[in-house]
Amino acid sequence: MIMLWLKAFHLITIICWFAGIFYLPRLFVYHAMAEDQATRNHLKIMERKLYRFVSPFAVLTIVFGILLIAQNPSYYIHAGWLQLKLLFVIALIAYHLHCGHLVKKFANDQNQRGHVFYRWFNEAPVIALFAIVLLAVLKPF
Template sequence: MLWLKAFHIIAIICWFAGIFYLPRLFVYHAMAEDQATRDHLKIMERKLYRFITPFAFLTVFFGCLLIAQNTNYYLHAGWLHLKILFVIGLIAYHLYCGHLVKKFTNDQNQRNHVFYRWFNEAPVIALFAIVILAVLKPF
């Protein structure tokens, strides 16, 4: 069980590192004025998205294995239900980032850097909620 928990935490850290950095690349891309910079950012965005996507799957996989260790408890844990809701939101956020990577790749971005600065804050809120729920188990 501790190995599963360790691998779950490692996957979370790797996923969040990318989820925090990818929208920052979107900020720089939206601000870029020359094509060479935009082309370089396209490569960085694509590679980062491809790198972090397996960690999203691993996070969910190891989380499911942890739940399977004590299904009866976890099915009745209200805090876990809310945590899973935040994880589903993060998955949607991750998929939307993939959509944005395609938009930038095709030079179809319609938003400015201010939007992406705010967009970058959403996973921070999710991280706080998920950690607080997992550690405190308030209900």
């Protein structure tokens, strides 16, 4: 029964985390396109608040994932699909931390990139999401 609760909370926190890391780069797109200071200031507030809101969900996702692995470590440690999934999770964590760095750059008016870069940057978590879900559901190896 505990495994089902852990899976449920793991999924809930994943959904919340992904909602944030899908939307935050979209704010970067708007911020890079903004021409007036009032809009940029408003976006700075939104970016900071969203990053602060979503970061605990990233931590909880990791905690629930570790607790799930701890339920049957002898199986999970040797599962090739999980090892590959964890590589995508590590990349996603790096992406999340880089978003935090970008929030600071935008806050200090130090952004050097245009909106087209952030449109492409916004697609990276989609790739991770597909890979992570497919690996977790299909367990191909």
